[in-house]
Amino acid sequence: MAQMHHHQEPEGADLAQAAKATLERAGEQWTAMRASVFEVLAGFEKPASAYDIADAMSKAQGRRVAANSIYRILDLFVGANLARRVESANAYVANAHPDCLHDCIFLVCDQCGQTTHIDDDRLTDAVRDAARGAGFRPERPVIEVRGRCADCAKD
Template sequence: MASHTHQEHSGDKLVNAARAALTDAGEQWTEMRADVFAALAARERPASAYDLAESVSTTRGKRVAPNSVYRILDLFVRTNLARRVESANAYVANSHPGCRHDCIFLICDICGQAVHIDDDRLTGALVTAAREAGFADVRPVVELRGTCAACS
């Protein structure tokens, strides 16, 4: 499997790496964005904007609209702070926000866990095939569903 090395972050190091990546992209790290990222990073499974809006509402002590969370999540995906699990319409924090690559999600049909793996050969081959078919600005979305080791 072709891969590359990158530093995986968690806890405060993940928040600091996310803040740095967002500000390096020319965006501001606001309190609301920090709260949404903290709620996302605290999740062990992919979370929807509604799940995150509920968590952030509880943290802030006032209602936060899912539409506001969706806009922040879109920004996080664009700036590589989060990944969207397309088939679940849910999001996961990117544990290495400074590293840009396409990932492959393995999603458990039983517990909902989503694990990402990197295989640059595979995603690169998909991009090449798409370009040869006349497509530009290709973004591979690869999700495999099955049963994780803990559930099998």
């Protein structure tokens, strides 16, 4: 049986505070723009692209927010463990436990786009070990499983 990695997952203001603390520990500033991007990203129920975030912010702020600015912030967030990139969707999700570094597994529904994040340290450790065994130095394993979520599988 796989060893699962469990977390107490903060939400809302607690999640934003955890993200702020993590970013500041990384030596970065928690600016108003970064706070806004994180808040919008955390508010999406599905992975969001930089364009999705820019559109939501533009509507909320009543001014145009450029996707290029969002991409730079998202890159910073991924590097600081505040967000994860869902590679196959070219989209991002807020990391619900930014103070914990580990590899993630994403379950991506091809029908509705819902993406579920799970942790299984034994599986991701095995992937890293296999990569090392092949003479490869793994730095950021990305594991995505495409299929149908439980709701869509009912149809």
